[in-house]
Amino acid sequence: MTKNILLGFIIICSIWACQEVPSEPLPILGRQEINGQDTIFHHIPDFSFTNQDGQTVVNEDLDNYLYLSDFFFTNCPSICPIVKKQMLRIYDKYENEPLIKLVSHTIDPKRDTVEKLKKYAEGLSVNTDKWMFLTGDKEELLDIAEDYFVAAYEDADAPGGFDHSGKIILVDKKRHIRAFAEGTDPEDVTQLLKDIDLLLLEYGVKK
Amino acid sequence: MGLKSKVLFILFLLSMAIACQHVTFKEGEILYETHCSHCHMPKGEGVGDIYPALNNLTEDYAFEEIYCIIRNGKNSPDRVVEMVAINGLSDVQLHNIVNYIKSDMNGLQHEFSANASREHLLPCPE
Numbered sequence: 001m002t003k004n005i006l007l008g009f010i011i012i013c014s015i016w017a018c019q020e021v022p023s024e025p026l027p028i029l030g031r032q033e034i035n036g037q038d039t040i041f042h043h044i045p046d047f048s049f050t051n052q053d054g055q056t057v058v059n060e061d062l063d064n065y066l067y068l069s070d071f072f073f074t075n076c077p078s079i080c081p082i083v084k085k086q087m088l089r090i091y092d093k094y095e096n097e098p099l100i101k102l103v104s105h106t107i108d109p110k111r112d113t114v115e116k117l118k119k120y121a122e123g124l125s126v127n128t129d130k131w132m133f134l135t136g137d138k139e140e141l142l143d144i145a146e147d148y149f150v151a152a153y154e155d156a157d158a159p160g161g162f163d164h165s166g167k168i169i170l171v172d173k174k175r176h177i178r179a180f181a182e183g184t185d186p187e188d189v190t191q192l193l194k195d196i197d198l199l200l201l202e203y204g205v206k207k
Numbered sequence: 208m209g210l211k212s213k214v215l216f217i218l219f220l221l222s223m224a225i226a227c228q229h230v231t232f233k234e235g236e237i238l239y240e241t242h243c244s245h246c247h248m249p250k251g252e253g254v255g256d257i258y259p260a261l262n263n264l265t266e267d268y269a270f271e272e273i274y275c276i277i278r279n280g281k282n283s284p285d286r287v288v289e290m291v292a293i294n295g296l297s298d299v300q301l302h303n304i305v306n307y308i309k310s311d312m313n314g315l316q317h318e319f320s321a322n323a324s325r326e327h328l329l330p331c332p333e
Contacts, residue, residue, distance in 0.1 A: 084257075
Protein backbone atom coordinates (compact mmCIF):
# COMPACT_ATOMS: atom_id res chain seq x y z
CA MET A 1 0.00 0.00 0.00
CA THR A 2 2.68 2.47 1.08
CA LYS A 3 4.67 1.46 -1.97
CA ASN A 4 1.76 2.27 -4.27
CA ILE A 5 1.29 5.70 -2.72
CA LEU A 6 4.99 6.35 -3.10
CA LEU A 7 4.93 5.21 -6.73
CA GLY A 8 1.94 7.44 -7.46
CA PHE A 9 3.69 10.34 -5.82
CA ILE A 10 6.81 9.82 -7.92
CA ILE A 11 4.75 9.65 -11.12
CA ILE A 12 2.90 12.86 -10.28
CA CYS A 13 6.19 14.58 -9.50
CA SER A 14 7.74 13.46 -12.77
CA ILE A 15 4.78 14.70 -14.81
CA TRP A 16 4.93 18.01 -12.99
CA ALA A 17 8.65 18.36 -13.52
CA CYS A 18 8.36 17.60 -17.25
CA GLN A 19 5.68 20.16 -17.89
CA GLU A 20 7.23 23.18 -19.44
CA VAL A 21 5.19 26.17 -18.44
CA PRO A 22 4.77 28.30 -21.56
CA SER A 23 5.87 31.82 -20.60
CA GLU A 24 3.97 34.88 -21.58
CA PRO A 25 6.07 37.44 -23.46
CA LEU A 26 7.30 40.28 -21.28
CA PRO A 27 4.87 43.20 -21.09
CA ILE A 28 5.63 46.69 -22.39
CA LEU A 29 5.92 48.75 -19.23
CA GLY A 30 5.05 52.36 -18.58
CA ARG A 31 2.17 54.68 -19.34
CA GLN A 32 0.29 54.19 -22.56
CA GLU A 33 -1.38 56.90 -24.55
CA ILE A 34 -4.37 56.18 -26.73
CA ASN A 35 -4.23 58.29 -29.86
CA GLY A 36 -7.36 57.55 -31.90
CA GLN A 37 -6.95 53.93 -32.95
CA ASP A 38 -3.29 53.74 -31.96
CA THR A 39 -1.82 52.95 -28.61
CA ILE A 40 1.44 54.73 -28.03
CA PHE A 41 3.59 52.82 -25.58
CA HIS A 42 6.06 54.46 -23.27
CA HIS A 43 9.47 54.53 -24.93
CA ILE A 44 12.91 56.01 -24.39
CA PRO A 45 13.01 59.48 -26.03
CA ASP A 46 15.78 60.75 -28.28
CA PHE A 47 19.06 61.34 -26.56
CA SER A 48 22.61 62.31 -27.37
CA PHE A 49 25.32 61.59 -24.83
CA THR A 50 29.10 61.13 -24.79
CA ASN A 51 30.76 57.82 -23.98
CA GLN A 52 33.97 57.00 -22.09
CA ASP A 53 36.01 57.51 -25.28
CA GLY A 54 34.53 60.94 -26.05
CA GLN A 55 32.32 59.59 -28.85
CA THR A 56 28.71 60.66 -29.25
CA VAL A 57 26.09 57.97 -28.58
CA VAL A 58 22.49 58.33 -29.80
CA ASN A 59 19.45 56.02 -29.75
CA GLU A 60 20.22 54.63 -33.19
CA ASP A 61 23.48 53.19 -31.88
CA LEU A 62 21.37 50.92 -29.67
CA ASP A 63 18.54 50.20 -32.12
CA ASN A 64 19.73 46.69 -32.87
CA TYR A 65 20.39 45.71 -29.29
CA LEU A 66 18.61 44.82 -26.09
CA TYR A 67 20.22 46.88 -23.38
CA LEU A 68 20.38 47.19 -19.63
CA SER A 69 20.47 50.72 -18.29
CA ASP A 70 21.39 52.13 -14.89
CA PHE A 71 22.25 55.49 -13.35
CA PHE A 72 25.16 56.13 -10.99
CA PHE A 73 27.99 58.50 -10.15
CA THR A 74 31.57 57.57 -9.33
CA ASN A 75 31.62 59.52 -6.08
CA CYS A 76 28.54 57.66 -4.81
CA PRO A 77 29.12 56.20 -1.39
CA SER A 78 25.77 54.47 -0.95
CA ILE A 79 24.03 52.11 -3.37
CA CYS A 80 26.13 52.44 -6.55
CA PRO A 81 28.81 49.84 -5.77
CA ILE A 82 26.28 47.09 -5.11
CA VAL A 83 24.32 47.99 -8.26
CA LYS A 84 27.57 47.87 -10.24
CA LYS A 85 28.26 44.45 -8.76
CA GLN A 86 24.90 43.29 -10.13
CA MET A 87 25.54 44.95 -13.52
CA LEU A 88 28.84 43.01 -13.58
CA ARG A 89 26.86 39.84 -12.94
CA ILE A 90 24.70 40.59 -15.99
CA TYR A 91 27.81 41.50 -18.01
CA ASP A 92 29.48 38.22 -17.08
CA LYS A 93 26.45 36.15 -18.07
CA TYR A 94 25.95 37.82 -21.47
CA GLU A 95 29.56 38.67 -22.29
CA ASN A 96 29.36 36.49 -25.39
CA GLU A 97 25.80 37.33 -26.39
CA PRO A 98 26.16 39.99 -29.11
CA LEU A 99 22.54 41.19 -28.81
CA ILE A 100 23.02 42.45 -25.24
CA LYS A 101 24.61 45.77 -24.27
CA LEU A 102 24.92 47.58 -20.97
CA VAL A 103 24.60 51.34 -20.61
CA SER A 104 25.53 53.16 -17.41
CA HIS A 105 24.71 56.87 -17.15
CA THR A 106 26.38 59.20 -14.69
CA ILE A 107 24.16 61.79 -13.03
CA ASP A 108 27.17 63.82 -11.91
CA PRO A 109 28.71 64.95 -15.22
CA LYS A 110 30.67 67.73 -13.53
CA ARG A 111 32.85 65.21 -11.68
CA ASP A 112 32.42 62.28 -14.02
CA THR A 113 34.35 63.46 -17.03
CA VAL A 114 35.05 61.29 -20.06
CA GLU A 115 38.47 60.45 -18.58
CA LYS A 116 36.96 59.50 -15.25
CA LEU A 117 34.44 57.18 -16.89
CA LYS A 118 37.22 55.61 -18.93
CA LYS A 119 39.13 54.89 -15.73
CA TYR A 120 36.01 53.53 -14.10
CA ALA A 121 35.46 51.10 -16.99
CA GLU A 122 39.09 50.04 -16.77
CA GLY A 123 38.71 49.52 -13.04
CA LEU A 124 35.86 47.12 -13.72
CA SER A 125 37.93 45.42 -16.47
CA VAL A 126 35.05 45.47 -18.92
CA ASN A 127 34.93 45.75 -22.71
CA THR A 128 33.43 49.16 -23.47
CA ASP A 129 31.99 47.97 -26.80
CA LYS A 130 29.70 45.88 -24.65
CA TRP A 131 29.27 48.12 -21.61
CA MET A 132 29.33 51.85 -22.25
CA PHE A 133 29.50 54.65 -19.73
CA LEU A 134 27.71 57.84 -20.71
CA THR A 135 27.93 61.44 -19.62
CA GLY A 136 26.38 64.60 -21.02
CA ASP A 137 24.23 67.54 -20.09
CA LYS A 138 23.14 67.20 -16.47
CA GLU A 139 19.51 68.21 -17.02
CA GLU A 140 19.24 65.86 -19.97
CA LEU A 141 20.64 63.03 -17.87
CA LEU A 142 18.33 63.68 -14.93
CA ASP A 143 15.35 63.98 -17.30
CA ILE A 144 16.00 60.75 -19.14
CA ALA A 145 16.46 58.95 -15.81
CA GLU A 146 12.73 59.48 -15.31
CA ASP A 147 12.00 57.86 -18.66
CA TYR A 148 14.01 54.89 -17.40
CA PHE A 149 11.84 54.81 -14.23
CA VAL A 150 14.76 56.06 -12.15
CA ALA A 151 14.22 58.87 -9.69
CA ALA A 152 17.37 61.01 -9.73
CA TYR A 153 17.84 64.50 -8.40
CA GLU A 154 20.43 66.70 -6.75
CA ASP A 155 20.17 66.79 -2.98
CA ALA A 156 22.85 68.40 -0.87
CA ASP A 157 21.82 66.26 2.12
CA ALA A 158 22.09 62.93 0.29
CA PRO A 159 25.35 60.97 0.49
CA GLY A 160 27.54 62.24 -2.36
CA GLY A 161 25.14 65.07 -3.25
CA PHE A 162 22.64 63.11 -5.36
CA ASP A 163 19.63 61.04 -4.49
CA HIS A 164 18.68 58.30 -6.91
CA SER A 165 17.31 54.80 -7.12
CA GLY A 166 19.35 51.80 -8.23
CA LYS A 167 17.00 50.32 -10.79
CA ILE A 168 18.38 48.28 -13.68
CA ILE A 169 16.14 48.61 -16.74
CA LEU A 170 15.78 46.23 -19.69
CA VAL A 171 15.05 47.99 -23.01
CA ASP A 172 14.16 46.23 -26.28
CA LYS A 173 14.99 47.16 -29.88
CA LYS A 174 11.95 49.42 -30.10
CA ARG A 175 13.04 51.50 -27.07
CA HIS A 176 10.33 49.90 -24.92
CA ILE A 177 11.00 49.02 -21.30
CA ARG A 178 10.25 45.34 -20.83
CA ALA A 179 11.50 44.55 -17.33
CA PHE A 180 13.43 46.02 -14.45
CA ALA A 181 15.02 45.08 -11.14
CA GLU A 182 16.19 46.85 -8.03
CA GLY A 183 19.94 46.70 -8.53
CA THR A 184 20.44 46.61 -4.78
CA ASP A 185 18.58 43.31 -4.50
CA PRO A 186 20.49 40.32 -5.91
CA GLU A 187 17.37 38.12 -5.91
CA ASP A 188 15.48 40.68 -7.97
CA VAL A 189 18.37 40.67 -10.44
CA THR A 190 18.17 36.86 -10.62
CA GLN A 191 14.59 37.33 -11.86
CA LEU A 192 15.80 39.99 -14.30
CA LEU A 193 18.30 37.50 -15.75
CA LYS A 194 15.33 35.20 -16.51
CA ASP A 195 13.48 38.12 -18.07
CA ILE A 196 16.49 38.89 -20.26
CA ASP A 197 16.50 35.26 -21.45
CA LEU A 198 12.79 35.55 -22.21
CA LEU A 199 13.32 38.71 -24.25
CA LEU A 200 16.23 37.10 -26.08
CA LEU A 201 13.88 34.24 -26.94
CA GLU A 202 11.50 36.78 -28.46
CA TYR A 203 14.36 37.78 -30.78
CA GLY A 204 15.10 34.15 -31.61
CA VAL A 205 18.02 33.60 -29.24
CA LYS A 206 17.66 30.55 -27.03
CA LYS A 207 19.70 30.55 -23.85
CA MET B 208 26.49 2.27 14.24
CA GLY B 209 23.81 2.37 16.94
CA LEU B 210 21.06 4.94 17.04
CA LYS B 211 22.69 6.72 19.96
CA SER B 212 26.02 7.14 18.22
CA LYS B 213 24.26 8.28 15.06
CA VAL B 214 22.45 11.01 16.99
CA LEU B 215 25.71 11.97 18.66
CA PHE B 216 27.45 12.15 15.29
CA ILE B 217 24.76 14.42 13.86
CA LEU B 218 24.93 16.63 16.94
CA PHE B 219 28.68 16.79 16.49
CA LEU B 220 28.33 17.90 12.85
CA LEU B 221 25.75 20.50 13.83
CA SER B 222 27.93 21.96 16.54
CA MET B 223 30.86 22.09 14.12
CA ALA B 224 28.71 23.99 11.63
CA ILE B 225 27.66 26.45 14.29
CA ALA B 226 31.21 26.82 15.58
CA CYS B 227 32.49 27.60 12.09
CA GLN B 228 30.11 30.52 11.73
CA HIS B 229 31.23 32.11 14.92
CA VAL B 230 32.29 35.74 14.64
CA THR B 231 34.89 36.82 17.17
CA PHE B 232 34.57 40.55 16.67
CA LYS B 233 30.84 41.10 16.70
CA GLU B 234 31.00 44.87 17.09
CA GLY B 235 33.50 44.97 14.24
CA GLU B 236 31.09 43.00 12.08
CA ILE B 237 28.21 45.38 12.81
CA LEU B 238 30.41 48.43 12.14
CA TYR B 239 31.70 46.82 8.94
CA GLU B 240 28.13 46.36 7.73
CA THR B 241 27.31 49.98 8.51
CA HIS B 242 30.42 51.71 7.20
CA CYS B 243 32.27 49.42 4.80
CA SER B 244 30.03 46.82 3.17
CA HIS B 245 28.33 49.29 0.77
CA CYS B 246 31.51 49.52 -1.26
CA HIS B 247 33.64 46.56 -0.20
CA MET B 248 30.58 44.25 -0.30
CA PRO B 249 29.11 42.18 2.55
CA LYS B 250 31.71 39.42 2.40
CA GLY B 251 34.56 41.74 1.50
CA GLU B 252 34.65 40.58 -2.11
CA GLY B 253 34.87 44.13 -3.52
CA VAL B 254 33.91 45.27 -7.05
CA GLY B 255 36.68 45.06 -9.64
CA ASP B 256 39.65 47.26 -8.82
CA ILE B 257 37.39 50.18 -8.00
CA TYR B 258 36.23 48.98 -4.60
CA PRO B 259 39.09 46.68 -3.59
CA ALA B 260 38.42 43.25 -2.10
CA LEU B 261 39.23 42.94 1.58
CA ASN B 262 38.79 39.19 1.89
CA ASN B 263 42.13 38.29 0.34
CA LEU B 264 44.52 40.10 2.64
CA THR B 265 47.84 38.55 3.52
CA GLU B 266 49.62 38.60 6.86
CA ASP B 267 51.96 41.38 5.77
CA TYR B 268 49.07 43.83 5.41
CA ALA B 269 49.76 45.71 8.62
CA PHE B 270 47.06 46.30 11.14
CA GLU B 271 48.07 49.96 11.37
CA GLU B 272 47.71 50.45 7.63
CA ILE B 273 44.07 49.32 7.59
CA TYR B 274 43.41 51.26 10.77
CA CYS B 275 44.78 54.47 9.26
CA ILE B 276 42.95 54.04 5.94
CA ILE B 277 39.65 53.80 7.81
CA ARG B 278 40.51 56.83 9.92
CA ASN B 279 41.94 59.11 7.23
CA GLY B 280 40.51 57.74 4.00
CA LYS B 281 42.60 56.94 0.95
CA ASN B 282 43.08 58.83 -2.24
CA SER B 283 45.68 58.96 -4.98
CA PRO B 284 45.61 60.37 -8.51
CA ASP B 285 45.40 56.90 -10.08
CA ARG B 286 42.34 55.90 -8.07
CA VAL B 287 38.94 56.33 -9.75
CA VAL B 288 37.04 56.51 -6.51
CA GLU B 289 38.30 58.18 -3.40
CA MET B 290 37.78 56.42 -0.11
CA VAL B 291 36.49 58.93 2.40
CA ALA B 292 37.57 58.90 6.03
CA ILE B 293 35.09 57.20 8.33
CA ASN B 294 34.48 59.80 10.99
CA GLY B 295 33.02 59.48 14.43
CA LEU B 296 34.48 56.12 15.39
CA SER B 297 36.24 55.62 18.70
CA ASP B 298 39.64 53.99 18.86
CA VAL B 299 38.07 50.83 20.24
CA GLN B 300 35.58 50.72 17.39
CA LEU B 301 38.37 51.21 14.84
CA HIS B 302 40.24 48.32 16.41
CA ASN B 303 37.18 46.14 16.29
CA ILE B 304 36.65 46.79 12.58
CA VAL B 305 40.28 46.02 11.73
CA ASN B 306 40.22 42.95 13.93
CA TYR B 307 37.02 41.80 12.24
CA ILE B 308 38.55 42.29 8.76
CA LYS B 309 41.82 40.60 9.65
CA SER B 310 40.61 37.83 11.88
CA ASP B 311 37.02 36.96 10.95
CA MET B 312 37.18 37.80 7.26
CA ASN B 313 40.70 36.63 6.47
CA GLY B 314 41.53 34.17 9.23
CA LEU B 315 44.65 36.16 10.11
CA GLN B 316 46.03 36.91 13.51
CA HIS B 317 44.52 39.99 15.10
CA GLU B 318 47.27 42.07 16.52
CA PHE B 319 46.01 44.43 19.15
CA SER B 320 43.35 44.17 21.71
CA ALA B 321 41.37 47.37 21.82
CA ASN B 322 42.09 47.77 25.52
CA ALA B 323 45.83 47.81 24.95
CA SER B 324 45.67 51.07 23.08
CA ARG B 325 42.62 52.65 24.61
CA GLU B 326 44.87 55.35 26.03
CA HIS B 327 45.83 56.93 22.75
CA LEU B 328 45.10 56.83 19.03
CA LEU B 329 47.68 55.09 16.92
CA PRO B 330 49.85 57.50 14.94
CA CYS B 331 48.77 57.72 11.31
CA PRO B 332 50.59 59.57 8.52
CA GLU B 333 48.49 62.61 7.64
